[in-house]
Amino acid sequence: MYTKYLVKKRAFINCILLLLVIGFFLIPDQDATYVTFYINNISALPNKFWIGNLGAVFSNVIISFLLLFMILGEREKEILQNSCLLEDTSPLKKTFKLLYKILALYFVSLIFLIVLNISLIVKNFHEINFIYYVFPLIYFSLPYLFVLSVFSFSIEYFVSKKLLKYPLFLTVFFIVLFNDKQAFDIIGINELHNYLAHKTNTSAHFAIGYLPKSDKIESVSIENFLFPLFFYKKIMWILIASGTIFLLSKINISRQLSFTLKTPIISDDFFNKDKYEYKNIPISKNITFKNLFLKDVYLFSFSFNRFKLLIIATLWLLMFFISIETHYMLLSFIILFSIEINSQFLCKLFFYDLQYKEKQSPFNSSSIFFSKLLILMLFYVLILVPHIFSIDINSIIYILFVFVILATLQILISNYFKNNVAIDIIMITIFASYLTGNPIINIFPI
Numbered sequence: 001m002y003t004k005y006l007v008k009k010r011a012f013i014n015c016i017l018l019l020l021v022i023g024f025f026l027i028p029d030q031d032a033t034y035v036t037f038y039i040n041n042i043s044a045l046p047n048k049f050w051i052g053n054l055g056a057v058f059s060n061v062i063i064s065f066l067l068l069f070m071i072l073g074e075r076e077k078e079i080l081q082n083s084c085l086l087e088d089t090s091p092l093k094k095t096f097k098l099l100y101k102i103l104a105l106y107f108v109s110l111i112f113l114i115v116l117n118i119s120l121i122v123k124n125f126h127e128i129n130f131i132y133y134v135f136p137l138i139y140f141s142l143p144y145l146f147v148l149s150v151f152s153f154s155i156e157y158f159v160s161k162k163l164l165k166y167p168l169f170l171t172v173f174f175i176v177l178f179n180d181k182q183a184f185d186i187i188g189i190n191e192l193h194n195y196l197a198h199k200t201n202t203s204a205h206f207a208i209g210y211l212p213k214s215d216k217i218e219s220v221s222i223e224n225f226l227f228p229l230f231f232y233k234k235i236m237w238i239l240i241a242s243g244t245i246f247l248l249s250k251i252n253i254s255r256q257l258s259f260t261l262k263t264p265i266i267s268d269d270f271f272n273k274d275k276y277e278y279k280n281i282p283i284s285k286n287i288t289f290k291n292l293f294l295k296d297v298y299l300f301s302f303s304f305n306r307f308k309l310l311i312i313a314t315l316w317l318l319m320f321f322i323s324i325e326t327h328y329m330l331l332s333f334i335i336l337f338s339i340e341i342n343s344q345f346l347c348k349l350f351f352y353d354l355q356y357k358e359k360q361s362p363f364n365s366s367s368i369f370f371s372k373l374l375i376l377m378l379f380y381v382l383i384l385v386p387h388i389f390s391i392d393i394n395s396i397i398y399i400l401f402v403f404v405i406l407a408t409l410q411i412l413i414s415n416y417f418k419n420n421v422a423i424d425i426i427m428i429t430i431f432a433s434y435l436t437g438n439p440i441i442n443i444f445p446i
Contacts, residue, residue, distance in 0.1 A: 002101055003104040003107050003108065006104060007421055008351060009070065011069050012070065012108070013339070013424055016428060017424075018066070019116040020116075020118070020428045023118065023120045023122075024123050024432060026055075042218050045221045046124055047222060049226060050222040052129075052134070052135065052136040052137065055133070055137070057187065059112075059113050059137070059141050060187050063145065064173055066112060067109050067112070067149065068155060068165070072156060072166070074156055075253070076257055088255075093249070099245055102149050102153050109149055110142075113137065113141055113145065117133075132225060139228050139231070140187075140191075143234040144237075147238075152169070155168060157253050158248065185229075195226055200220055287363075292367055296372060296375050300345045302348075303340050303344040304340070312337055315333055316334065318330060319387060324390045328439075329434060329435065335431050339427060342410060342423050342427075345375075346410060346411060346420065346423075350414075351419070373411060376411075380403045380407065381400070381403075399443065410427075
């Protein structure tokens with residue numbers, strides 16, 4: 001249940017979007033003009049023996065910045081909602097109650113790991129060997145993410161000052177990042193450094209970041225499987241994290257807020273019943289498909305705020321003045337900025353467990369489906385207008401057909417999973433890949 005709650009948070013979808021986009025640029029292929037991990041002027045080619053190790057370590061670094069956001073503010077929220085009383089009065093041992101939340105956070109981190117590496121695999125598909133890729137994820141990432149989950153939970157629930165939480169987290173993280181060897185190789189950067197340093201016979205320090213390729217960059221190729229060097233240290237960290245959970249169970253979580261709530265003064269007149277009128281509003285018997293459509297249009301309008309509408313309108317108008325070759329980039333951005341259609345329109349009832357209201361409505365399932373499909377297609381046709389004016393009739397028919405399939409899948413997948421996570425991941429993966437110039441599916445035949 002707690003995992004489901006975390007996955008439903010808006011921060012989760014924002015993190016998924018960010019991870020998918022980052023994944024397409026994180027590990028450049030051999031034809032790229034930049035590198036992201038190097039020692040002095042030496043970088044390893046992203047072949048099947050190296051790419052899995054690099055992907056696992058990069059995943060550890062990137063997820064570290066995101067996981068705390070998934071749980072930040074939860075302690076205060078539980079106090080304000082009084083849900084902490086249910087936890088405090090539960091007959092379960094405190095160790096199990098802590099472990100329950102930590103494992104939920106760990107499960108979310110594993111979802112982040114999978115999503116990020118989906119992008120990495122898609123971007124470098126021709127260099128991937130499944131076994132060589134998955135093994136480093138198990139070795140490097142699974143132990144680290146468990147330790148990270150314990151640490152993130154500790155920061156949120158045992159540091160009462162809200163302003164200290166993220167600075168404290170970042171301070172500890174950067175100390176460990178730049179001293180991975182002294183921190184018993186928890187992240188794995190030191191191990192990658194040892195692999196590459198041994199291959200190139202250099203003792204220079206490693207560097208992570210964007211570096212354009214030039215004549216100074218020397219590429220080396222790893223031609224054999226890289227066996228784990230510090231397997232025992234991973235086990236040691238798992239034991240340390242498990243011991244930390246046991247120790248935390250002996251400490252009481254503070255139920256005091258770090259800020260003061262101002263209680264509004266309510267006058268006696270507020271409760272005066274004579275102020276209110278009650279009217280019986282008759283239900284119209286002449287309910288048509290038009291009523292359903294207008295209701296869905298109203299719900300659809302909540303998918304956008306003013307800021308997003310401004311960005312979408314700007315990108316849409318810009319397409320009238322730029323070359324057709326760049327349309328797919330702007331269209332991808334527009335669709336990514338519209339991704340909350342899934343959560344705010346298609347899955348809003350599921351979020352509040354009110355899906356039974358549709359079954360109780362006077363409309364049949366077909367009418368409800370076609371109303372949503374019609375709204376989605378009107379939206380897609382509208383954003384495609386600048387592109388449609390620039391292509392031939394056969395391409396127009398193809399694109400409209402693809403978007404009918406996309407809109408249908410949005411509705412069906414949302415209804416099947418009863419949340420927006422699956423369809424969000426699919427759409428973000430498809431359209432984020434356009435930003436790299438190597439789309440997974442060629443929707444726009446340019």
